[in-house]
Amino acid sequence: DIQMTQSPSSLSASVGDRVTITCRASQSITNYLNWYQQKPGKAPQLLIYAAFSLQSGVPSRFSGSGSGTDFTLTISSLQPEDFATYYCQQTYSTPPGTFGRGTKVEV
Amino acid sequence: QVQLVQSGAEVKKPGASVKVSCKASGYTFTSYYMHWVRQAPGQGLEWMGIINPSSGSTSYAQKFQGRVTMTRDTSTSTVYMELSSLRSEDTAMYFCTRDAIPVAETFRFDPWGHGTLVTVSS
Numbered sequence: 001d002i003q004m005t006q007s008p009s010s011l012s013a014s015v016g017d018r019v020t021i022t023c024r025a026s027q028s029i030t031n032y033l034n035w036y037q038q039k040p041g042k043a044p045q046l047l048i049y050a051a052f053s054l055q056s057g058v059p060s061r062f063s064g065s066g067s068g069t070d071f072t073l074t075i076s077s078l079q080p081e082d083f084a085t086y087y088c089q090q091t092y093s094t095p096p097g098t099f100g101r102g103t104k105v106e107v
Numbered sequence: 108q109v110q111l112v113q114s115g116a117e118v119k120k121p122g123a124s125v126k127v128s129c130k131a132s133g134y135t136f137t138s139y140y141m142h143w144v145r146q147a148p149g150q151g152l153e154w155m156g157i158i159n160p161s162s163g164s165t166s167y168a169q170k171f172q173g174r175v176t177m178t179r180d181t182s183t184s185t186v187y188m189e190l191s192s193l194r195s196e197d198t199a200m201y202f203c204t205r206d207a208i209p210v211a212e213t214f215r216f217d218p219w220g221h222g223t224l225v226t227v228s229s
Binding site: 034042043045046049055089096097098099100102 | 222
């Protein structure tokens with residue numbers, strides 16, 4: 001299976017900060033990369049698919065970039081509701097479509 | 108709107124089985140594959156398997172082969188996930204989640220059910 005490595009595992013930030021989370025695949029996955037946001041006690045929600053396409057209804061402060069093995073999720077100006085855990089997921093080789101271990105964004 | 112409503116929390120003893128349901132509404136049930144993903148306490152997300160609600164065909168993660176069974180009832184737009192021979196390591200939140208694109212296995216998950224907590228304890 002393709003392994004997905006996220007960094008950092010957690011980060012501290014403040015409202016208004018620009019936040020960047022990285023995800024590295026163990027082999028090239030072209031642009032088959034999704035990002036999810038999960039708030040405590042809630043189900044994950046799809047934010048970005050195909051590396052940089054914003055899911056309908058997701059604020060434009062979220063953006064994704066990258067291809068091949070290295071990807072980035074950026075929050076341009078962190079809002080209070082953005083404190084959550086973020087997961088990347090590769091869908092190049094499925095099943096199983098492996099997830100990263102998550103990055104917790106906290107105050 | 109599209110909704111996935113899951114059954115309530117379960118507490119099971121080691122060795123028992125659990126069956127979790129996921130009732131879909133707001134879209135054509137047979138047009139979208141459904142997946143099951145689980146999350147142990149404080150851990151990440153783990154894909155368990157997929158079911159085609161139209162044909163009933165399934166594919167399971169190797170880790171769960173022989174222990175998991177996914178079925179569907181088209182008359183009630185409900186999918187089920189049964190996990191047998193439960194052990195403490197199966198304590199987790201279990202989510203159903205729909206594939207985002209009709210008649211495709213994209214493994215792009217949207218939306219998700221609210222989750223069903225399964226606790227395995229003696």
